[in-house]
Amino acid sequence: MSAGGFPGSGLAKGLAVTLKTMTRRSTTQQYPDVAPELPPRSRGVIALLAENCTVCMLCSRECPDWCIYIDSHKEEVLVPGAARPRQRNVLDRFDIDFSLCMYCGICIEACPFDALYWSPEFEYAEYDIRDLVHDKDRLGEWVATVPPPPAHDPMGEPAKEEQNAAKKSAAA
Amino acid sequence: MAEALRELTVGTGAGIETEDMILNIGPQHPSTHGVLRLKLALDGERVVTAEPIIGYMHRGAEKLFEVRDYRQIIVLANRHDWLSAFANELGVALAVERMMGIEVPERAVWLRTALAELNRVLSHLMFLGSYPLELGAITPVFYAFREREALQAIMEEVSGGRMHYMFNRVGGVKEEVPAGWTRRAREVIGQVRGRLPDLDRIIRGNEIFLARTVGVGVLSAEQAAAFGASGPVARASGLDFDLRRDEPYLAYGQLDVPVVTRTAGDCHARFEVLLDQVHVSLDLAEQCLTRLDQIGGPVNVRLPKVVKAPEGHTYAWTENPLGVNGYYLVSRGEKTPWRMKLRTASYANVQALSTLLPGTLVPDLVAILGSMFFVVGDIDK
Numbered sequence: 308m309s310a311g312g313f314p315g316s317g318l319a320k321g322l323a324v325t326l327k328t329m330t331r332r333s334t335t336q337q338y339p340d341v342a343p344e345l346p347p348r349s350r351g352v353i354a355l356l357a358e359n360c361t362v363c364m365l366c367s368r369e370c371p372d373w374c375i376y377i378d379s380h381k382e383e384v385l386v387p388g389a390a391r392p393r394q395r396n397v398l399d400r401f402d403i404d405f406s407l408c409m410y411c412g413i414c415i416e417a418c419p420f421d422a423l424y425w426s427p428e429f430e431y432a433e434y435d436i437r438d439l440v441h442d443k444d445r446l447g448e449w450v451a452t453v454p455p456p457p458a459h460d461p462m463g464e465p466a467k468e469e470q471n472a473a474k475k476s477a478a479a
Numbered sequence: 480m481a482e483a484l485r486e487l488t489v490g491t492g493a494g495i496e497t498e499d500m501i502l503n504i505g506p507q508h509p510s511t512h513g514v515l516r517l518k519l520a521l522d523g524e525r526v527v528t529a530e531p532i533i534g535y536m537h538r539g540a541e542k543l544f545e546v547r548d549y550r551q552i553i554v555l556a557n558r559h560d561w562l563s564a565f566a567n568e569l570g571v572a573l574a575v576e577r578m579m580g581i582e583v584p585e586r587a588v589w590l591r592t593a594l595a596e597l598n599r600v601l602s603h604l605m606f607l608g609s610y611p612l613e614l615g616a617i618t619p620v621f622y623a624f625r626e627r628e629a630l631q632a633i634m635e636e637v638s639g640g641r642m643h644y645m646f647n648r649v650g651g652v653k654e655e656v657p658a659g660w661t662r663r664a665r666e667v668i669g670q671v672r673g674r675l676p677d678l679d680r681i682i683r684g685n686e687i688f689l690a691r692t693v694g695v696g697v698l699s700a701e702q703a704a705a706f707g708a709s710g711p712v713a714r715a716s717g718l719d720f721d722l723r724r725d726e727p728y729l730a731y732g733q734l735d736v737p738v739v740t741r742t743a744g745d746c747h748a749r750f751e752v753l754l755d756q757v758h759v760s761l762d763l764a765e766q767c768l769t770r771l772d773q774i775g776g777p778v779n780v781r782l783p784k785v786v787k788a789p790e791g792h793t794y795a796w797t798e799n800p801l802g803v804n805g806y807y808l809v810s811r812g813e814k815t816p817w818r819m820k821l822r823t824a825s826y827a828n829v830q831a832l833s834t835l836l837p838g839t840l841v842p843d844l845v846a847i848l849g850s851m852f853f854v855v856g857d858i859d860k
Contacts, residue, residue, distance in 0.1 A: 334625055462586070
């Protein structure tokens, strides 16, 4: 019955593996004591840089399960020298409901003004599901944890930001 | 088999007509990987009829596709079979690209192929760990998960996700890989390949494992074909069919894809196919990475602001880790599909249980069920 050799040799072979592994260092990660090293692209939580937001609503419209809530009002700004006061959108509310979020990253991709970023932070579990709705301020706190994006593979195309910068410096 | 069918009637009252007992396995049962329900009629310990009852995890994915644009569909599509998210995304992307006539840059094609193979390894390792676990062998799962962890780190570095990668886009992939990623990926592949014999030695030839799996739950090639079974389950029955070789998509046409088959069709053969396929997939992924280092250029194409598939229909199918996965896309030229039909591997494979189970014993049930390698989300969609 066994894969060759004496009876029980399959079992012995397995135990030999166990014995070999016993002499090796364990691969256990001591999670709460030692934080895991996460790559910069890791999708942990969404950070909001409210200064960049123009209330264009693209993110909340593109979200597959509509978990972004935005409220705003219009404000008139008097610009010295201009004939008419200019209108500006002011962000009142920007909530992301992380109990609904599917972590797809479409909002971040859709944002034309770089107001949203991924952060690898993941320790925001709550006892009450309602606390998973992060408001503007809470989302803003995550900005500090956003890592710089990794450099692209030299064989591929450089990042869009790099391309634009190169174009600008060539024009100047 | 002849030995297993020999029956002995002893004791008083034996041979009296008894009523069949109806036994429900699931919907909450650890060996069903989710919420599959099996309705069994038992004559003593022997299964008379078996009926898989599905739908406990139906999430209406196909209907949801109809009100989502093509980028949002990828979010949903990668979730029906949560162990092979990359392969699922790929099917949607391939279907839409074919409809729109988009040619994907070469670098993206090789990158997709490499990631699809790594995803296959991840999915197979999951079953290689969980199947012995269901049979009472607790140790192999730790070996399987050690390798999974190493590979998931590589996938996370490139896509940001450990399960739901969201890395495919219509026209290519989301973004370029980080510098040095191909080297690190190759290192991990080497590591996994080096440690894989551990998993092989610890369980493949184990006498208890052999006793529980050899000759148990034999699915013939005819039965497999009749039920539309595919993937490792069908190949273990000798059905030599693999889309990667028979109808190459991505870069598989330029690769030599060895198709792993067995003829026994029993639980052990299905396990062996899975184990050997991991080696094949690691080799393929490594070849793809080598090519990736030689091919420069973009990894996606510029798309119009609103992606609309032109009116018409197409069927794209891919060889997913669990078998053939197909997307039938019907578009009326709008930004959402008119209909997107999913053909999933688990659905067809599980149907074979209704002929596979009658005649088997209840103690073998878990062994057979586990060896069909299905994900309930993939059945119910």
